Amino acid sequence: MNLKLIMDENFNVKIPKKYAARLMDQGYGFEEGDDLRLENFEALYLLFKNQASIEYNNNDLSFDDALKYFLKNDRRVWEKFLVYLKLREKNYLVRKGYGGPYDFLLYEKGSSIKEEAAKYIVSILHEGESLEIEKLNEILAFAIRMRKTMVFAVIDSNSDVSFYEASKINL
Amino acid sequence: MELKKFKLKMATKAVYVGGFFVILDEDEASSLYREGFYGRPLGIEKPKTPIFRSKTILSFYEVLYLKSSKRIDIIDERGEEMSDEDIIQEAGKYIENFEIKYAVYKDLKNKGFIPKPGMKFGVTFLVYEYGPGIDHAPFLVHVLEKKEKLEVLEILRAGRLSHSVRKKLVLASVDPSELKIDYYMFRWFE
Numbered sequence: 001m002n003l004k005l006i007m008d009e010n011f012n013v014k015i016p017k018k019y020a021a022r023l024m025d026q027g028y029g030f031e032e033g034d035d036l037r038l039e040n041f042e043a044l045y046l047l048f049k050n051q052a053s054i055e056y057n058n059n060d061l062s063f064d065d066a067l068k069y070f071l072k073n074d075r076r077v078w079e080k081f082l083v084y085l086k087l088r089e090k091n092y093l094v095r096k097g098y099g100g101p102y103d104f105l106l107y108e109k110g111s112s113i114k115e116e117a118a119k120y121i122v123s124i125l126h127e128g129e130s131l132e133i134e135k136l137n138e139i140l141a142f143a144i145r146m147r148k149t150m151v152f153a154v155i156d157s158n159s160d161v162s163f164y165e166a167s168k169i170n171l
Numbered sequence: 172m173e174l175k176k177f178k179l180k181m182a183t184k185a186v187y188v189g190g191f192f193v194i195l196d197e198d199e200a201s202s203l204y205r206e207g208f209y210g211r212p213l214g215i216e217k218p219k220t221p222i223f224r225s226k227t228i229l230s231f232y233e234v235l236y237l238k239s240s241k242r243i244d245i246i247d248e249r250g251e252e253m254s255d256e257d258i259i260q261e262a263g264k265y266i267e268n269f270e271i272k273y274a275v276y277k278d279l280k281n282k283g284f285i286p287k288p289g290m291k292f293g294v295t296f297l298v299y300e301y302g303p304g305i306d307h308a309p310f311l312v313h314v315l316e317k318k319e320k321l322e323v324l325e326i327l328r329a330g331r332l333s334h335s336v337r338k339k340l341v342l343a344s345v346d347p348s349e350l351k352i353d354y355y356m357f358r359w360f361e
Contacts, residue, residue, distance in 0.1 A: 132320050136321055136355065152357075163360035164358065164360055165360040166357050168355055169355065170354070171279070171284070171354050
């Protein structure tokens with residue numbers, strides 16, 4: 001069934017909770033009163049997969065239009081969508097991360113979001129980008145404090161995404 | 172007389188010939204290889220057994236390490252003995268950031284590993300747990316200076332390389348002021 005999402009004037013996307021049980025089970029959004037509020041990349045993904053439509057001012061948005069609106073709020077929405085899409089296609093349960101460099105939380109395949117904690121933190125990097133070793137240290141230390149494994153999602157110039165697990169080790 | 176002979180046997184002689192250190196005495200070469208897989212036997216690609224008759228070539232790392240434990244003496248072309256400083260200076264002509272890389276070599280040795288040159292894989296060291304010809308899963312160690320930024324390409328390379336050659340790749344980051352070393356591992360994730 002096609003879900004009806006609604007976008008408000010601040011480009012926030014919501015759906016009444018009573019229609020969103022399946023989405024909630026699959027790790028989408030967060031509860032806000034009677035609504036489930038979706039992240040922009042989640043809404044884009046559902047639109048892309050033809051699982052939902054997004055209504056704005058009584059019109060259904062095209063994918064392109066939705067992207068244009070979302071970019072106004074978050075310049076990184078496209079790369080988040082790319083990585084999110086790839087992870088969902090690998091059948092992972094994915095949730096929004098902690099912000100900053102911690103873009104997503106990833107659950108072990110086949111686990112239940114209600115019962116288990118996320119196993120990985122995913123951070124997006126670009127192929128041409130560089131990462132200071134101090135920063136890498138900081139990110140890995142944070143992941144350890146959160147008891148999670150750090151995964152970098154590297155986007156190359158063709159928008160291909162590859163994933164690398166990173167850890168600090170003692171030899 | 173006996174004492175002198177004993178002393179001579181303690182330190183093996185290696186000759187420095189423009190970028191290379193050669194142990195000419197084949198018995199001593201083989202014995203040094205048996206001790207810790209030091210050197211590369213000339214004309215034997217992968218020695219199946221540590222007993223061979225061949226001259227060996229030592230790397231700058233091996234030379235400095237063995238020299239600091241007084242296991243070898245180095246003689247240059249003119250027959251003069253080379254000091255540690257001479258060796259480090261020479262190494263600098265051939266190897267970028269030699270001292271930083273040597274710090275990692277020493278750390279790996281002190282941890283009981285056997286590091287060999289990793290150039291074939293585009294990294295600093297190929298590291299064995301037991302020794303070449305014995306363990307078949309050496310890992311790769313690439314050395315970086317701590318202040319360097321880790322190019323994301325480096326991560327890509329690390330992950331892809333370890334995936335394609337099925338060897339673990341470890342990045343060693345060295346803080347040059349205190350020669351403190353941190354090791355990081357990147358693994359292909361699906």
